[in-house]
Amino acid sequence: MRLSRFERIRGRLRRAYESGRESVRTARNTPPEVPEPAKVASPAAPGPAAPPTATVVGAEPPAALHNSTASRDDADVPHALRIAAAWSWRLIAVGIVFWALLKIVSTISIVIIPLAVAMLLSALLAPAVGWLLRARLPRSLATAVVLVGGLVALIGTLTLVVNEFIRGVPELAKKSTQGLQQIQDWLQTGPLHLSDNDLNRYLEEAQQWVNNNTERFTSGALSTATTLAEVLTGTVLVLFATFFFLRDGNMIWRFLVRLLPVAARWKVDDAGRASWATLVAYVRATLLVAFIDALGIGIFLFIFDVPFALPLAALVFLGAFIPIVGATLSGGVAVLVALVDSGPVTALIILGVVIGVQQVEGHILQPLIMGRAVAIHPLAVIIGLAAGVVLAGITGALVAVPLIAVLNTAVRRLAARRVPDTPPDAVVVASRAP
Structure with a gap:
């Protein structure tokens, strides 16, 4: 009795499976129905309006939207023009950021320039500090020795140059006068054949130009005190920055790298050290x-x-x-x-x-x-x-x-x-x- 009931259930499932397969075959073999073209209403032959889903014969198909467009208005704009506009506003944004950076740098140039000079000096003196560190000197002492030695060498060279210049100025001034006289004689006897009146006129024009620009020269001289103060401030900043770059440069760089996201630290550290x-x-x-x-x-x-x-x-x-x-x-x-x-x-x-x-x-x-x-x-x-x-x-x-x-x-x-x-x-x- 149980076996016959089981057989009946299996037979029903078998028939349902065969019926489903037959319906799938029939659907695959049947060609799709072609919808009839909708009639177009006109004043001469009025008729019912076409439904919204009807296909109108003779009408242009809607323009396909590009993947980068968000609306039909964007699709109506040529692709090349859209690309050019995209590049243009991005370049404008980059230009604005670059201009802002230049303004910031120019505003704090009295700090930026000494730091850049200190970086160059640190790159120049870093090998000497490394030699002293390998000789078992403390880092602060090695940095101080290298920095003081560099200053002594620079001051000594400047002293020799200035003394040489002071000794040679009188002789050069005398020979400069002779050279100017030779140039004046050449202007008179050479291919230009300038007369004394022409030379005097040119000299007077030069003197007049100097007189007219005296105020500019004076204002420049008055600003010399400000410039001297900036130079002294920058020199002190260069010395301090160079000392700390040489002593704690590696520590400063690690601190800056730790401010970045973890995924970017190794790559930035590698680029910075290179x-x-x-x-x-x-x-x-x-x-x-x-x-x-x-x-x-x-x-x-x-x-x-x-x-x-x-x-x-x-x-x-x-x-x-x-x-x-x-x-x-x-x-x-x-x-x-x-x-x-x-x-x-x-x-x-x-x-x-x-x-x-x-x-x-x-x-x-x-x-x-x-x-x-x-x-x-x-x-x-x-x-x-x-x-x-x-x-x-x-x-x-x-x-x-x-x-x-x-x-x-x-x-x-x-x-x-x-x-x-x-x-x-x-x-x-x-x-x-x-």
């Missing part, structure tokens, strides 16, 4: 190149007995910290001094020496010493120098190129698709295998 290595390499290479430029030009100045050989060599050394144009401009001063003191032949020789030293620097020293770590395209260097001069004068020109080198390294590291190395002080927690 950028610091680039800055150290740049400062070292620039120092060596500047020394070679100053030594090469200074030797020829001594050989041809050009006055102010030591100050001019020091000027070339300082100017070489501004790539491409710095040593050339400072070497031009040496050429002018040689022209006034020793005549055009010596000036042409010194000019050839300056050009030769620049060629050696550009084609041998820069690629050999700088290397690939701080390789920057010359166009980027020129644009950076121009922007630095416009924004911050000489200091901007000094800081622009190392800033570009640091940003170049940082962007490359941040954009690299790799996992940074584990920091040496990292604590890795792992569970034991069961």
